[in-house]
Amino acid sequence: MRLTGGTSSRLGASWDGRGTNFALFSANAEKVELCLFDAQGRRELERIELPERTEDVWHGYLNDVSPGQLYGYRVYGPYAPERGHRFNANKLLLDPYARRLAGRLVWSDAHFAYRTGSAREDLSFDRRDNARGMPKAVVVDESFNWGRREIRPNIPWEDTIIYEAHVKGLTQKREDVPPNLRGTYGGLSSPAMIEHLKNLGVTAIELLPIHGLIDDRRLVELKLANYWGYNTIAFFAPEARYAQDNPLDSFRTTVARLHDAGIEVMLDVVYNHTAEGNHMGPTLSFRGIDNASYYWLNKENPRYYDDFTGCGSSVNLTHPRVLQMVMDSLRYWVEVCHVDGFRFDLATTLARGPNGFDRGSGFLTAVRQDPVLATVKLVAEPWDLGMGGYQVGAFPSQWSEWNDRYRSAMRRYWSGEGSLIGDISSRMTASSDLFHHDNRATRAGINHITVHDGFTLADLFSYNEKHNEANGEENRDGSNDNHSNNCGVEGPTDDPKILALRRQLRKNQFACLMLAQGTPLLLAGDEVGNSQSGNNNAYCQDNEIGWVGWDNLGKDGEDFTGFIGHLTALRRQFGQIRCQRWLDGRRTDGSYGVLWLTPSAEEMKESDWKFPEGRFLSYVLGPMEQGQAPIFIVLNAAPEEIAFKLPKMTEYKNWQQVLNTTGEEPASVAFPSGADTKAPPRSVLAFAGSA
Incomplete structure (x- = not known):
């Protein structure tokens, strides 16, 4: 039959x-x-x-x-x-x-x-x-020859440095990537791109959504596209627009080549809503298959949806078959495609129950016990737009979370706002106020300054206001709360002093990101000053606005690839930055995890934390093991230089400067223990103790 x-x-x-x-x-x-x-x-x-x-x-x-x-x-x-x-x-x-x-x-x-x-x-x-x-x-044949060489990197969390990128946007304008590979899965693993990632010192590339997607009708009519890809219609299918031939095999070939280079692949996944939108949206899949099962419906009037996502509807993971679909999808990408981790868009929605966010929800419970997902990295965007949606710090210990508190504090601090040193001290030491509970480790917080959503780092210090006119919404879309600083001129300028200040502030943000405990995440293109011309919501710009501009690659003073490479090397050198144990202060035996110091190198008292408009912060991270050197970190966000004293410690006679963000190259000057020196205006310094 x-x-x-x-x-x-x-x-x-x-x-x-x-x-x-x-x-x-x-x-x-x-x-x-x-x-x-x-x-x-x-x-x-x-x-x-x-x-x-x-x-x-x-x-x-x-x-x-x-x-x-x-x-x-x-x-x-x-x-x-x-x-x-x-x-x-x-x-x-x-x-x-x-x-x-x-x-x-x-x-x-x-x-x-x-x-x-x-x-x-x-x-x-x-x-x-x-x-x-x-x-x-x-219908597909899922078989694939991974070859003998392909071994998953299995980078420990403490060594992880994430690089967020869009498949097309990353390589579309890279001239050293073969033309036929630009903007494709294959471009990600081209020799030039792998070399660049290795030079930066990143260990994982996190891709904006690659699940099968559609372009919204409104955008198509405006001759735009759903460029970022947060409009999923197929949770198991690699998006075909990034492939030259078979999307599944193209993607798996790229994963294999990145793995050969020791680089993990993480996916940004959108299980919280679909491309079908609200009650007036199209019928493409889930809505016509079983609307009442797949979506959260309004209890009083099931004609309408409960919209926790801002996208018109929300996927209902309290239904066992819908939960099964999400779990099957996650396992598919791990087992069939060898993906190393996931970042979950609006993850609060996935963990909602009848009474809101639930740490014991079916989704979080299913993930916790799943042996396949136990081997990969799980990162939550810990909020959605529903009631009680902001849940930073509330996810189980298996998870890490995007730490927007780090982003906000660091943006405000380096944009010139004072009286933040208490907040900054927490953000530089893994945000223990948010994550130090329920046996969570310091890797719980994913620190970031910029991501796909918002200003690029270059625009953060070039624009005070968003400029989203190209999106066709009369500049109403995108956040108005950016904590940015244009340094005196809105947009491009030829003023050398302003350009120098903008470069300096970008270097400071890079330095803090890599010196801070927690897991750092870089936005692709920030290392070469990529600009979106002030657009802080380029979700629909599949063009020069949204693509990474590589014009500054290799230019002295503009290409920070080598500088970031130095920072990631420092991060590897000083294990106390990567340590997964929470810091403590002075211990009874005289040892310490962290010492917070005044400019005169005295341990800070309560009154010192309340210094009016304070912008200077210095601290020592003590050695975590025998033979390890301490690192002394100085942050000066003030517009003037500040005199300070190197810590006087009997076991360390010298402090070797390993970082000075005001210099083109990291200065390697040695200072005697207890010596007086000065922190240049708006600078980050770091010193290694030596006997």
């Missing part, structure tokens, strides 16, 4: 070498049809009703379907938005477990389950077939 019942045990399209099993979850459907298409995806060849239903999984096995076959689903059920159901079998739907997508979405009103423009809008019913303009799922 050509068609048999198959199995419900594995969702999606699973080829076993002889035929393909199809399985789709829907608790509220009445019938499911599998639709097979020709190789171009233009002509529907046949519809086959899935013959079996087991525990709300509809399934069937076709013995003549092999890899390369294009398919979709039509799902029958009630169209009753007021009850939360939005079935419409006229709409071809993507398999949530699709491993590969063929074609792109061609926008038309046919993608909406209701008659657009009708008097009652989404309560009406549309009978148009949307199949011609829909991408199709593709």
Whole structure:
């Protein structure tokens, strides 16, 4: 027989070498049809009703379907938005477990389950077939020859330095990357790019979303795109626009080559919402398969969604099958694609229960016990837009979290704001006020100054105001609270003093990021002064605004690659910066974890922390093991030089300067213990103790 019942045990399209099993979850459907298409995806060849239903999984096995076959689903059920159901079998739907997508979405009103423009809008019913303009799922052969050399780097958390990048934007303008690889998965692992990453000293590249995505209709009509990719429609399929041929194999080849170079690959993943938007959005997959199961619906009026994400709807991980989909997706990227970690966009939404954020939620519990995910790095963006959404410091010990408190404090400090030394001291020592509980380690906080969302580092010190006019929203989008400082001129300038100050402040931010305890994250392009011309929300700019500009690469005074490489080397040299134990002060035996010192090298008292408008902070991180040198760190955000004394310690006769951000090259001057010297205006200094 050509068609048999198959199995419900594995969702999606699973080829076993002889035929393909199809399985789709829907608790509220009445019938499911599998639709097979020709190789171009233009002509529907046949519809086959899935013959079996087991525990709300509809399934069937076709013995003549092999890899390369294009398919979709039509799902029958009630169209009753007021009850939360939005079935419409006229709409071809993507398999949530699709491993590969063929074609792109061609926008038309046919993608909406209701008659657009009708008097009652989404309560009406549309009978148009949307199949011609829909991408199709593709049956794939998941086998891949990883080769003998591919070994996962398994970088310890304490040694991890993350580099956040967009697949296309990173290499689109790199002239030393072969033209055919620019903007692709292959460009990430080109020899020039790997050499650059190694020169920086980063250990992991974190990619903005690469799950299958669509461009919003509004953006397409404005001739823009959903460039960042936070508009997922397929949680198992690598986005095809970054591949020259087979996306899955292209991505895995890149992972293998980066692993060979000792660099881990992390993915920014968006499980909190989908590309289907709010109740007026299109019906592309989940909404038409089982709207009431996949999304959080308003209890009082299920026609509407509970929107914790700001994107119109929220994925409901309290449903066991929806949770299964997310967990299956995560394991797929680890087991099939050898990914080393994930950064979870708006992670608070994933851990919501009926009463809000829940540390014992089904999602966090499932992750905690999963043996596959136990081997990878997990990073939460610990907030969403719902009630009680800000949860920095609240995730379990298995997780690390983006530390926006570090970002805010450091931006304010180096932009010239005073009376912050208490806050800065916490941020430089792993933010123990946020993360020192429940057996969490110092790696819990992911320190960052800039990320994809917001100003680049160059723009942070070039613009006081956002300039997002190119986004088509009359500059209303993007944050107004940037803690930036244009140093006297808004935007580009030829004034050498302003340019020098801007470079100095960028170096200070780099220095603090690498000298701070916690896990550092760099934004791609900051090392070469990449600018977005003041746009702090370039999510739709798949062009010169959003791509990394490499014009300063190799230019003296403008390319900080070597400077960052020196900082990452210092971080490796001084284990107390990377230590996963929390610091303490002076111990009974005279040893110490950290000593906070006044400019006269005396241990700080309570009154010293309240010094009016204080901008000077100095401290010693003591050795963590025998033979290790202490490091003395000085931060001076004041616009004038400040005299200070080197710590006088009997066991260390000299302090060797290993960092001075005001010099082009790190000065290697030796100072006697207890010597007087000066911290230049707006500078970061570091000294290593020696016997």
